[in-house]
Every structure is written in structure tokens, then in C-alpha cells.
Amino acid sequence: MERTDGEETVVAENGTTSKDGSICGFDSLHRLLQASLTPQLFQEVSRILLGLNCGKEVEPIALPQPVKALSSEHDFDLQAFSFSADRESLRGPRIVRVGLIQNSVALLTTAPFLDQRRAIFQKLTPMIDAAGSSGVNVLCLQEAWTMPFAFCTREKKWCEFAEPIDGESTQFLQEFARKYNMVIVSPILERDVNHGETLWNTAVIIGNHGNIIGKHRKNHIPRVGDFNESTYYMEGNTGHPVFETAYGKIAVNICYGRHHPLNWLAFGLNGAEIVFNPSATVGELSEPMWPIEARNAAIANSYFVGSINRVGTEVFPNPFTSGDGNPQHADFGHFYGSSHFSAPDASCTPSLSRHKDGLLISDMDLNLCRQLKDKWGFRMTARYEVYADLLTRYVKQDFEPQVISDPLLHKNA
Numbered sequence: 100m101e102r103t104d105g106e107e108t109v110v111a112e113n114g115t116t117s118k119d120g121s122i123c124g125f126d127s128l129h130r131l132l133q134a135s136l137t138p139q140l141f142q143e144v145s146r147i148l149l150g151l152n153c154g155k156e157v158e159p160i161a162l163p164q165p166v167k168a169l170s171s172e173h174d175f176d177l178q179a180f181s182f183s184a185d186r187e188s189l190r191g192p193r194i195v196r197v198g199l200i201q202n203s204v205a206l207l208t209t210a211p212f213l214d215q216r217r218a219i220f221q222k223l224t225p226m227i228d229a230a231g232s233s234g235v236n237v238l239c240l241q242e243a244w245t246m247p248f249a250f251c252t253r254e255k256k257w258c259e260f261a262e263p264i265d266g267e268s269t270q271f272l273q274e275f276a277r278k279y280n281m282v283i284v285s286p287i288l289e290r291d292v293n294h295g296e297t298l299w300n301t302a303v304i305i306g307n308h309g310n311i312i313g314k315h316r317k318n319h320i321p322r323v324g325d326f327n328e329s330t331y332y333m334e335g336n337t338g339h340p341v342f343e344t345a346y347g348k349i350a351v352n353i354c355y356g357r358h359h360p361l362n363w364l365a366f367g368l369n370g371a372e373i374v375f376n377p378s379a380t381v382g383e384l385s386e387p388m389w390p391i392e393a394r395n396a397a398i399a400n401s402y403f404v405g406s407i408n409r410v411g412t413e414v415f416p417n418p419f420t421s422g423d424g425n426p427q428h429a430d431f432g433h434f435y436g437s438s439h440f441s442a443p444d445a446s447c448t449p450s451l452s453r454h455k456d457g458l459l460i461s462d463m464d465l466n467l468c469r470q471l472k473d474k475w476g477f478r479m480t481a482r483y484e485v486y487a488d489l490l491t492r493y494v495k496q497d498f499e500p501q502v503i504s505d506p507l508l509h510k511n512a
């Protein structure tokens with residue numbers, strides 16, 4: 100296949116994605132469709148796939164030339180869009196510029212740990228500068244961004260990457276927060292020095308003055324495939340906090356929490372306007388779920404969602420098994436990036452690259468959240484008391500499911 104940009108398309112042996120992590124040589128599904136369909140067909144497909152925001156496609160926005168130069172020089176995908184809301188007569192627009200960064204690790208997993216962490220800092224510096232210079236107000240990084248996603252190995256040496264919430268990575272980001280007047284959400288492997296040096300999967304919320312506003316710990320820990328995270332840390336104990344920042348009310352639903360609709364709901368009930376979903380997930384396991392779950396959460400809860408996934412394949416020194424009878428292997432599979440934003444009106448942005456580092460920026464008028472609540476009335480029609488009652492009964496030992504069997508079902512047996 101010949102691509103419209105002149106490059107040759109790479110079709111992998113299995114006919115699907117290329118070894119480099121691209122989709123048949125394209126950076127994303129969106130770009131593959133754009134190159135393969137006529138403009139008219141592409142517009143129609145996009146209308147359905149990405150939805151419409153205030154009756155039109157989510158609009159691309161222009162970024163300053165120096166920011167584009169950073170993306171070319173450091174080879175990261177850079178995309179920017181704008182979600183609007185209807186004009187209101189009693190409230191002015193509440194436009195916030197939000198950024199997501201996805202990245203691969205910078206060194207081999209065999210390099211000294213300090214070098215690995217510092218190399219990631221170095222790699223992220225131009226990307227965070229690009230976000231700050233673009234006027235991003237709130238920036239979120241990927242899950243456990245300071246380290247390789249080593250939880251597949253079950254080896255305890257990787258615990259060394261854990262840091263207290265005011266540790267080296269927070270100090271690194273605090274400088275940027277101050278410099279750019281930017282809130283930064285920093286998901287790290289946390290070591291709680293005040294509670295027996297225990298480990299947690301935590302997002303640190305750094306305020307736009309460089310202050311630490313608070314933290315949230317991952318609520319739901321995966322036990323699927325190679326995601327052996329329960330070997331390292333326990334389910335979070337911070338509830339569903341919403342952080343009121345200079346730029347709106349934000350919350351963090353860390354990775355596997357996105358499969359739990361009640362987790363999304365709880366952040367919504369606490370008043371979140373933007374929920375970030377910093378993640379680390381691989382193609383074979385979850386790619387078909389990825390664009391659906393975040394979008395559904397944004398719709399059901401009338402808030403914006405920023406989904407971030409790391410990129411690349413991380414190879415570990417010692418092979419491990421998935422406990423499924425398949426041969427041992429030394430990598431997790433391909434982390435497919437594809438970070439994107441979803442809005443409460445069912446529109447979403449195209450995704451960042453499936454295989455390259457990237458910065459995705461979006462303007463969002465937070466008035467859209469209440470406008471969608473008024474339009475669809477999901478909060479008013481939710482019947483919370485019915486579900487509160489069911490859940491209260493369900494968690495009791497003597498719960499019996501409400502099943503009414505067809506009396507004829509067992510008659511002939």
C-alpha cells in the first residue's frame with residue numbers, strides 16, 4: 100500500500116499492526132482512515148467515530164512555532180484540539196487548556212536505575228516545556244512514568260524506583276509547575292515512609308504554584324495476564340478525591356480503574372470536571388476496550404476524560420510467564436499509546452500515535468459538563484437510592500440474587 104505522504108506502508112506478517120507498533124505503517128487508526136478514505140467518506144466516518152462537539156468536528160488548534168520545533172527536534176507527536184460549549188447568558192466560558200504526555204522509557208531496563216529515571220526526566224523535559232510554552236494549565240503524565248512497567252516480573256528489585264510523594268520526581272516537576280503556572284498530575288510508584296515504607300500506585304497532584312495539593316492511590320489493582328501489580332502494592336486507601344485546582348476540579352482514575360464504572364461514578368459524584376486515566380496497557384489485552392471505556396465514562400458522568408497510555412515495548416532481563424501455559428517471555432507486549440480526550444457530549448479527539456512519544460493538548464470549556472447534565476439529566480434520572488439499596492444487600496453474606504425462573508424451565512427435567 101502507498102501512503103499519501105509518500106512513505107511505504109508496512110504491513111506486518113499477521114496483516115494487522117507493524118513490528119514498530121504502528122497500524123500498518125500509520126501512526127493511528129485516525130490517520131490510517133484519513134489516508135485510505137475519500138475526504139467525504141472520512142468526514143462521515145469521523146462524525147460517527149469521534150462524534151460532534153456543538154454540532155461540528157472537534158477543531159484542531161494551532162500551536163506556537165517554537166512548540167512545533169520542539170516536537171520535530173525531539174521527535175514526538177504533537178496534536179491540539181478544542182472542545183467548545185454553548186454560550187450561556189449568566190456564566191462566561193470556563194476554558195481550560197489540558198495536556199497529556201505519553202512516552203516510552205529512555206534506556207534499557209538493564210541500565211542502572213538512577214540513570215533510567217534521570218534519562219526519562221531528560222526525555223520529558225522538552226515535552227513538558229512544549230506543554231508549558233503552549234499555555235497548558237493542567238498536565239497529566241502516564242502511570243508510573245518514572246520507571247519501566249516492571250510489575251510483570253514479580254521481582255522485588257524494581258521497588259527501588261518507589262519514592263515518597265515529595266521525592267525526586269515531584270521536585271523535578273515542581274520547577275515546571277512554578278515556571279509555567281501549571282497544575283501537574285504525576286503518577287508514580289509511591290513509598291509511604293510514614294507507614295512502614297509501604298508501596299502504593301499513586302498520583303501526586305502538584306498545584307500551579309509548585310505546591311503539593313494532595314495524592315490519590317489506585318483503587319483497583321489488576322490481576323490479569325502479566326499485570327501482576329498486586330505483588331507490589333495494595334488497593335488504594337484514599338477514596339475518590341476531587342482536587343479543586345486553579346483551573347477546575349480534577350480527579351485521577353488510575354489505569355485498571357477504568358474497567359470499574361462505579362469508580363468513574365464516585366469521582367463524578369464528588370464533583371470532578373476532568374478525570375485523568377493515566378495507564379499502562381498493551382495491545383493484545385485491551386486495545387478494543389480503550390476508546391470505549393473512557394468515552395462512556397465521560398458521557399455517563401458528564402465530565403471530560405483524559406486517557407494516557409505509555410508507548411513501546413519494554414524488555415526485562417529475566418523471562419517470566421503469564422501463568423496461562425504459554426512460553427515464558429521477557430516483555431509485556433506493545434504499549435500502544437493512543438492517548439486521547441473524551442467529552443461529556445460523546446465527542447472525542449483523535450488519538451496520539453500508537454508507537455511514538457506524544458503531547459496531546461486540548462482546550463475545553465468546562466461549562467459543557469453542566470450543559471450536558473441539563474440536556475440528558477443523567478444525574479436526575481440515575482435512581483441512586485435503588486442501587487444503594489441493591490449494593491447494601493449485595494455486600495452482605497446472606498445476599499440472594501433476584502432471579503425469577505420460568506416455572507416451565509424445570510418442569511420437564
Ligand SMILES: NC(=O)NCCC(=O)O
Nearest residue numbers: 321326354355379380385
Ligand atoms: N496498569 C494497569 O492497571 N494495567 C492493567 C491492564 C488494563 O487495565 O488494561
